[in-house]
Amino acid sequence: xxxxxxxxxxxxxxxxxxxxxxxxxxxxxxxxxxxxxxxxxxxxxxxxxxxxxxxxxxxxxxxxxxxxxxxxxxxxxxxxxxxxxxxxxxxxxxxxxxxxxxxxxxxxxxxxxxxxxxxxxxxxxxxxxxxxxxxxxxxxxxxxxxxxxxxxxxxxxxxxxxxxxxxxxxxxxxxxxxxxxxxxxxxxxxxxxxxxxxxxxxxxxxxxxxxxxxxxxxxxxxxxxxxxxxxxxxxxxxxxxxxxxxxxxxxxxxxxxxxxxxxxxxxxxxxxxxxxxxxxxxxxxxxxxxxxxxxxxxxxxxxxxxxxxxxxxxxxxxxxxxxxxxxxxxxxxxxxxxxxxxxxxxxxxxxxxxxxxxxxxxxxxxxxxxxxxxxxxxxxxxxxxxxxxxxxxxxxxxxxxxxxxxxxxxxxxxxxxxxxxxxxxxxxxxxxxxxxxxxxxxxxxxxxxxxxxxxxxxxxxxxxxxxxxxxxxxxxxxxxxxxxxxxxxxxxxxxxxxxxxxxxxxxxxxxxxxxxxxxxxxxxxxxxxxx
Numbered sequence: 001x002x003x004x005x006x007x008x009x010x011x012x013x014x015x016x017x018x019x020x021x022x023x024x025x026x027x028x029x030x031x032x033x034x035x036x037x038x039x040x041x042x043x044x045x046x047x048x049x050x051x052x053x054x055x056x057x058x059x060x061x062x063x064x065x066x067x068x069x070x071x072x073x074x075x076x077x078x079x080x081x082x083x084x085x086x087x088x089x090x091x092x093x094x095x096x097x098x099x100x101x102x103x104x105x106x107x108x109x110x111x112x113x114x115x116x117x118x119x120x121x122x123x124x125x126x127x128x129x130x131x132x133x134x135x136x137x138x139x140x141x142x143x144x145x146x147x148x149x150x151x152x153x154x155x156x157x158x159x160x161x162x163x164x165x166x167x168x169x170x171x172x173x174x175x176x177x178x179x180x181x182x183x184x185x186x187x188x189x190x191x192x193x194x195x196x197x198x199x200x201x202x203x204x205x206x207x208x209x210x211x212x213x214x215x216x217x218x219x220x221x222x223x224x225x226x227x228x229x230x231x232x233x234x235x236x237x238x239x240x241x242x243x244x245x246x247x248x249x250x251x252x253x254x255x256x257x258x259x260x261x262x263x264x265x266x267x268x269x270x271x272x273x274x275x276x277x278x279x280x281x282x283x284x285x286x287x288x289x290x291x292x293x294x295x296x297x298x299x300x301x302x303x304x305x306x307x308x309x310x311x312x313x314x315x316x317x318x319x320x321x322x323x324x325x326x327x328x329x330x331x332x333x334x335x336x337x338x339x340x341x342x343x344x345x346x347x348x349x350x351x352x353x354x355x356x357x358x359x360x361x362x363x364x365x366x367x368x369x370x371x372x373x374x375x376x377x378x379x380x381x382x383x384x385x386x387x388x389x390x391x392x393x394x395x396x397x398x399x400x401x402x403x404x405x406x407x408x409x410x411x412x413x414x415x416x417x418x419x420x421x422x423x424x425x426x427x428x429x430x431x432x433x434x435x436x437x438x439x440x441x442x443x444x445x446x447x448x449x450x451x452x453x454x455x456x457x458x459x460x461x462x463x464x465x466x467x468x469x470x471x472x473x474x475x476x477x478x479x480x481x482x483x484x485x486x487x488x489x490x491x492x493x494x495x496x497x498x499x500x501x502x503x504x505x506x507x508x509x510x511x512x513x514x515x516x517x518x519x520x521x522x523x524x525x526x527x528x529x530x531x
Contacts, residue, residue, distance in 0.1 A: 006196070006261040006286055007318060008459035009046040010354070010449060011096070011361040015326050016053050016075055017061065017420055018401045018413070019364060026416035028401070030076035034084040036404075039432070041091040043367060043442075044449030048088055049198050051326060052098045053081070057107055059167040060383060061399075062098075063200060064105040068185040078192075085193045094195035096261065101182045102204040103168040111169050115153055115160070127161035127172045127207055128153075140213045141237040142229045146387045149237065163204055163237065165383055173205045179246055183253055190257045198289070199250075202264030203275065206243050208236035226391040233270055247284040254286075263287045263320055263359075273306060277314025287318040287359055294328045298335045300473035300487055304465050307357060307475075311463065319358040323349055324366050330398050333372035338471075340489055340506070340518030342369050342430075346441045347505050348485060348519040352473075354452045355483040355523065357463040362445075364402055368430045369441040373400040379422060396421055403431040444505075451503055451523070457481035466530055468494070472516075474530065482524040486516035495531035499524040 020032025030053065040048060052062030055072045062072065071081050088095045104111055113122040129138040129150070137150035137159050143166075150159040151166040161170045171178050186197065215233040225231050247264075254260040266276050266288045276288035292306045310319050323331040332346050339345025346369035353360055375396055380386050385394015400421045404412030410419050411428040435442035452458045461478020468474050471488035482499060486492040486506075494514040501509055502525050506517030512531075514522060 003259050005094070005259065006047070006263075006359060008452075009359050010044075010452070011047040011049050011263075011320070011359065012040055012043070012045040013049045013051065013322075013325060013361055013363045015051050015364055015399055018399055020402065020404070021414035021416065021419070024415045025074075026414050026419040027074050028413070029074070030071070030080040030084050034080070034087050037084070037087050037091055037093065041093055042446070044446055044453065045093070045362065046453075047094045047096060047195070049361070050095065050097045052100055052200075054100075057105055057167070059105070059165055061381065063100050064103070064165065064168045065100050066105040066107045068101075068104075068182075069188050082192060089193070095193075096196040096198050096263070097189060097194050098200055099182075099186060099189075099197045100200040101171065101185075102201045103162065103164060103170045106167045106169055115156055118156060118158075124172055124175050125178055126169050128156060128158045129161070129211060130158055139211050139236075140232075142214075142232060144227075144229050145383050146227060146229070161207065163201070170204070170207070172207075173246060174209060174242070179249065183249065186250070186253060190253075190260060195259070196254065196261030196263070196286075199262060199264040199285070201238075201267060202247075202279065202285070202288075203243060203266060203268055204238045205246060206240035207238070208240060210236075212236045226388055230269065234268075239268065239275065244278070244282070244284060247279060248282070251283055251285065261286045263289050265289045265291075267291050273309045274313055276319055277310060277317045280317035280319070281314055287320045289320045289322065289361060291328075293321055293323055293353075294325065294331075296334055298338045298487060300468065300470055300485075303352070303356075303473060304475070307463055308465065311357065320361055321353060321356050321358050322361040322363065323353050324363040324398065325361070326363065326399055327395050328398065330363075330366065330370055330372045332366070332369055336371075338487060338489060338519075340520075342371065343441050344505070344519035345369075347444045348487075348521050350441075350445050350448050351483075351503065351505070351521045351523065352485055354448050355458060355475075355477065355481075357461070357477065360452075363398075367442055367445040368403070368432065368435060370403075370427060370430060372397040373421075373424055373427055375400075375421070381421065400424070400427060403428050405433045406431040448503065455481060468530075476528075480526055480528075482528045483521070484514060484516065484524065485521045486519065489518045491518065492516045492520070497529045499526040499528035
């Protein structure tokens with residue numbers, strides 16, 4: 001597909017700390033990832049996305065970068081990274097890496113220099129503001145991980161902005177030097193052969209220069225949120241119009257290198273689909289990664305509305321859909337009440353996600369039907385879980401290690417006596433080596449990925465949805481691939497004639513009736529009439 005190789009492609013997210021530990025310290029590393037790359041090639045994905053591997057004090061597991069041009073020693077070296085990229089390319093896999101540029105670690109030399117005084121060369125590289133006359137922060141902006149988004153610095157006698165942890169100060173993108181510097185850092189990784197970037201918090205780069213207060217969320221709530229950040233409509237702390245021009249600069253950099261791709265993380269609770277369209281048109285990002293299917297909603301109306309809204313509002317844009325990632329509960333747990341057991345729901349989720357119009361991202365372990373891990377408070381590492389426990393248990397439950405061999409220590413992830421997060425027996429029960437039958441979840445993922453890749457309809461065809469009652473979801477992709485799903489734990493029937501079932505589970509098509517059992521689905525090719 002030339003320059004559009006990313007369109008309709010499937011990305012596999014590797015969380016490096018939890019994929020494969022090859023040096024026995026209990027933490028995953030780059031040599032381990034390199035050793036397991038043939039597994040990903042055999043699975044049938046197109047792209048490997050590495051969550052952050054740059055140097056970091058790991059206050060937020062690598063999303064607090066202290067050196068944008070080096071690998072953190074816990075993962076290996078630059079030479080290890082180069083070997084990993086070369087091996088991936090040799091297997092026909094492309095590699096994209098996280099770029100966390102909205103903020104850095106507070107230990108980054110640029111921030112250390114910035115807080116040293118108000119007149120230095122980097123004094124304006126981060127967002128600083130004077131207190132109000134009563135000493136309080138300059139406005140009401142809140143941090144995602146709790147509390148004010150402003151922290152007082154006694155040396156500068158000013159507050160600095162951090163949309164996340166106090167150890168993650170926000171860059172001032174209104175300063176052109178900051179923009180140029182980040183583009184230079186991206187150039188460094190492009191020169192090492194990466195095929196693109198996953199841009200963390202892509203809508204957070206710019207803040208409102210006037211520091212105006214964010215509004216209250218206009219959606220009425222019965223009671224306060226567990227995290228008050230969700231009680232605001234973030235009109236000014238992020239989502240600023242200046243972002244668009246910088247994205248155009250980033251796209252120009254990618255285009256100069258030919259065939260490199262940019263996918264932005266759109267974490268936004270208001271108008272996210274509309275913003276995804278804006279960010280992926282006008283020579284900006286190639287695609288946006290959506291959070292709209294990472295929540296508890298599991299209805300035909302929900303899935304239909306998100307896809308239809310995107311392509312109606314941005315017919316020239318392109319989305320990237322996912323059901324799980326390192327920030328949310330795994331979907332096999334999240335949607336368990338709607339399905340026919342762990343394996344049945346996992347197979348249906350694979351068929352549904354991989355039938356959608358757009359690009360797709362899988363999170364490590366979902367191809368095994370992996371569920372959320374239950375952890376005790378003293379096992380947590382995630383600041384979100386620690387700060388909001390027990391009402392919110394944080395993100396560690398979806399970050400526990402990949403399971404390769406059921407009977408091996410730590411399910412084959414590591415030989416260490418203790419791993420950074422534990423491997424529970426329930427997780428190990430679905431290890432890769434237990435899924436060597438044709439009926440396994442892993443086998444179905446391989447089959448579905450191959451079916452998608454061979455289908456022009458599923459790769460790039462438009463979507464036309466059928467008007468079906470809940471819990472039935474149906475749509476046609478392209479010229480003639482019909483995708484029908486029963487999103488419930490009960491049996492359903494549908495009147496339809498014609499076509500040939502190509503892939504299915506708990507489905508039969510006889511005498512003009514399509515019967516779909518719990519978590520049943522059918523992918524049907526050819527002329528099909530639905531009554």
